[in-house]
Structure formats: C-alpha cells, structure tokens
Amino acid sequence: MSETTGTETPELDILDGVPDPVILLDAARKVIRLNQAALRFFEIDFQGRDLTFLIRHPNVLAAVDAVLAGKGVQQDDVTIARDVPRQFTVDVSPVRTGENANEQGAMLVMHDVTAERNAEEMRADFVANVSHELRSPLSSLVGFIETLRGPARDDPEARTRFLGIMESEAQRMTRLIGDLLSLSKVEADKHIPPEDYVKLPDLLGSIADSFSVRAAKRNMGIDLDIDLDLPAVIGEQDELTIVFQNLIANAISYGREGTRIRISVKPVDRIPNAGDPGIAICVADSGDGVAPEQIPRLTERFYRVDKGRSRSMGGTGLGLAIVKHIISRHRGRLAIESTVGEGSRFTVYLPRDQEPPHR
Numbered sequence: 001m002s003e004t005t006g007t008e009t010p011e012l013d014i015l016d017g018v019p020d021p022v023i024l025l026d027a028a029r030k031v032i033r034l035n036q037a038a039l040r041f042f043e044i045d046f047q048g049r050d051l052t053f054l055i056r057h058p059n060v061l062a063a064v065d066a067v068l069a070g071k072g073v074q075q076d077d078v079t080i081a082r083d084v085p086r087q088f089t090v091d092v093s094p095v096r097t098g099e100n101a102n103e104q105g106a107m108l109v110m111h112d113v114t115a116e117r118n119a120e121e122m123r124a125d126f127v128a129n130v131s132h133e134l135r136s137p138l139s140s141l142v143g144f145i146e147t148l149r150g151p152a153r154d155d156p157e158a159r160t161r162f163l164g165i166m167e168s169e170a171q172r173m174t175r176l177i178g179d180l181l182s183l184s185k186v187e188a189d190k191h192i193p194p195e196d197y198v199k200l201p202d203l204l205g206s207i208a209d210s211f212s213v214r215a216a217k218r219n220m221g222i223d224l225d226i227d228l229d230l231p232a233v234i235g236e237q238d239e240l241t242i243v244f245q246n247l248i249a250n251a252i253s254y255g256r257e258g259t260r261i262r263i264s265v266k267p268v269d270r271i272p273n274a275g276d277p278g279i280a281i282c283v284a285d286s287g288d289g290v291a292p293e294q295i296p297r298l299t300e301r302f303y304r305v306d307k308g309r310s311r312s313m314g315g316t317g318l319g320l321a322i323v324k325h326i327i328s329r330h331r332g333r334l335a336i337e338s339t340v341g342e343g344s345r346f347t348v349y350l351p352r353d354q355e356p357p358h359r
C-alpha cells in the first residue's frame with residue numbers, strides 16, 4: 001500500500017475496492033494509476049507510461065482518444081490476451097485529473113465477460129446440436145411416409161420393413177427427449193444436495209437384473225462383487241439409478257460380444273482429489289477401450305468416439321453428460337480409465353455417510 005500524500009484524492013483508494021481492473025489516464029493518455037485488480041491482471045505497474053504499454057487494442061485506444069477529445073462515455077467489447085485470451089467489455093469514461101482537477105483524463109473499467117460469452121456459445125452450440133439430432137430421425141420419418149404413400153404403397157414387404165425403421169427412429173427421438181429432460185432437471189437441481197439414503201447393493205442388484213436380457217443379446221453377462229454390509233450413501237435413488245443404468249448400458253454397447261461386465265463396490269478411505277472417505281462403484285468392461293486423448297471429452301454433451309456405433313446401439317450421446325451432472329450434485333467424482341484394445345473402467349466415488357442412518 002502506498003503512503004497517502006496530501007495531493008492524492010480519496011477516490012483513488014476506493015478504486016482498489018472495485019473487483020474489475022481499472023486504469024486511470026491523464027490528458028496525454030499516460031497511466032496515472034492502476035487499481036489492485038489491474039495490477040493483478042497486468043502484473044506490471046506502468047505508471048507514467050502511455051496506455052499502449054498495457055493495451056494495444058485499436059478499439060480501446062480509439063475509445064480513449066475520443067474521451068480525451070471531450071466525447072462522452074465510450075464502450076467496446078474486445079479480446080485481450082495475457083496468458084490466455086479473455087473477453088472484456090471496456091468502459092471508458094471522462095474524469096477530471098491533474099493537480100487542480102483541471103485536465104480531461106479518462107478512466108477505463110475492464111469487465112471480464114469471458115465466462116458469460118463461453119456460456120452463451122455453449123448454449124448456442126447445444127441448441128444447434130439438439131436441432132441436428134432431432135432433424136435426422138424426423139427427415140427419415142418424413143422420407144418413409146412419402147415412400148409408403150407413393151412407390152411402396154402396394155408392397156407389403158417394404159411396408160413392414162419401413163414401419164420397423166420408422167418405429168426405431170421414433171424411439172430414438174423419444175430417448176433423446178427423455179435424456180434432454182433428465183439433463184435439464186439435473187441441472188436445475190444441481191445446487192440442492194440429495195437427502196435420502198440409498199442402499200447400493202439393492203439398487204445395483206436390481207439394475208443388473210433389468211439389463212440381463214439386453215446383455216444376453218450380445219452374449220454378455222454381468223458379475224456383481226458387492227460388500228453387503230456397506231454403509232448407506234446419501235443420494236437420490238432415481239438419479240443414482242440413471243447413473244448406473246447409463247454406465248451398464250455403455251458397457252454392454254461398447255464391450256466386446258461374449259465378454260463379462262464386472263461391477264464392484266467397495267469402501268475407500270479417500271476419494272481421489274477430494275480426500276473424504278467414500279464408496280467406489282466400478283463398472284468395468286472388456287472392449288475396444290478409448291484413447292487417452294478422448295477420455296476427457298466423453299462427458300461432453302453429444303460427444304461420441306464412434307458416431308455410427310453409438311447410433312446403432314441406440315445412444316443419444318447425452319448419457320455420460322447426465323452421469324457427470326448427477327455425480328457432481330452428489331458431491332462425488334467420476335474416474336474413467338481405459339486401455340485401447342482391452343477395455344474401460346468407469347468408477348463412481350460417492351461420499352460415505354458419516355453417521356449411521358436414522359431410519
């Protein structure tokens with residue numbers, strides 16, 4: 001903190017309380033002062049130097065020059081790169097500077113809008129993706145309706161085949177809409193921690209049973225290795241059901257035919273990267289696996305390693321995105337390990353209940 005001298009106006013200290021970077025300039029565009037946020041951002045105090053030492057963006061310089069020339073408040077959106085490019089809305093307003101406050105200076109306030117812009121971009125991408133995903137089954141439906149009305153009108157064999165395809169396209173749309181609704185519900189509830197107690201052995205046992213027919217179709221089986229006196233976890237039954245349904249469905253879809261899926265549940269002293277005691281639920285398959293560079297992207301909405309394969313297995317590309325959101329609402333973690341040509345392990349870590357259940 002600099003010592004306060006008689007000539008410093010008290011307003012200057014107020015600037016340090018502003019969370020956005022603020023730069024004060026004199027009539028000659030020289031830097032009079034940076035507030036604390038600006039010092040943190042630029043890392044060097046260029047007091048007494050021209051503004052271009054800090055910012056060279058032509059729009060910002062033009063806005064500052066306009067203010068110094070007596071124009072009113074100016075505003076512009078610019079990208080400024082320090083280590084990584086960030087987007088700012090820069091406000092430039094006239095201020096009186098100089099010993100007797102008789103000079104026309106300027107004050108720049110830089111409001112970081114990177115996060116907002118990224119969120120906007122993600123929303124736009126998401127809408128574009130959803131529209132695309134809905135359009136392809138729809139156009140296929142419309143195409144088959146036209147064919148059934150026209151060329152295939154009197155062809156019972158074609159009719160049966162086309163109706164089968166139409167049914168599966170309609171089911172694809174139903175699944176997509178179901179997943180979109182789950183995703184939006186989980187997102188809406190993400191700040192409300194779950195309160196119920198869930199018995200994992202019962203939950204996993206019944207989910208595994210419900211998938212046995214589907215696994216058998218690919219000549220696969222499901223093995224459960226569960227410690228039966230596991231403490232209950234705090235969670236929401238419906239949401240945890242969605243998590244394990246998705247992981248098991250993926251293991252069936254992307255595991256190799258004729259192999260077995262292994263589900264194990266065991267307590268752990270520390271959840272990786274968190275430290276609290278927890279319960280680890282692992283769903284492992286033997287299959288093609290996923291390359292290391294793809295792993296971080298698997299939980300992105302609509303990301304699939306092999307689009308054709310995901311489609312043919314009835315995937316929507318939203319499963320792991322939903323899984324990730326639910327686990328984060330449960331204050332848990334998802335760890336994905338995979339070896340190409342061998343298989344994958346998806347481990348869900350849930351915080352262990354510290355107190356015994358009261359009911």
Ligand SMILES: Nc1ncnc2c1ncn2[C@@H]1O[C@H](COP(=O)(O)OP(=O)(O)O)[C@@H](O)[C@H]1O
Nearest residue numbers: 250254304305306310315316317318319320344
């Ligand atoms: N057990 C697994 N083994 C290999 N790849 C997997 C596994 N689980 C998920 N993936 C990959 O992650 C992608 C995204 O999974 P998910 O979000 O469930 O979408 P979907 O299964 O509908 O395609 C899948 O398309 C697949 O490429």
Ligand SMILES: [Mg+2]
Nearest residue numbers: 250315319320
């Ligand atoms: Mg899936």
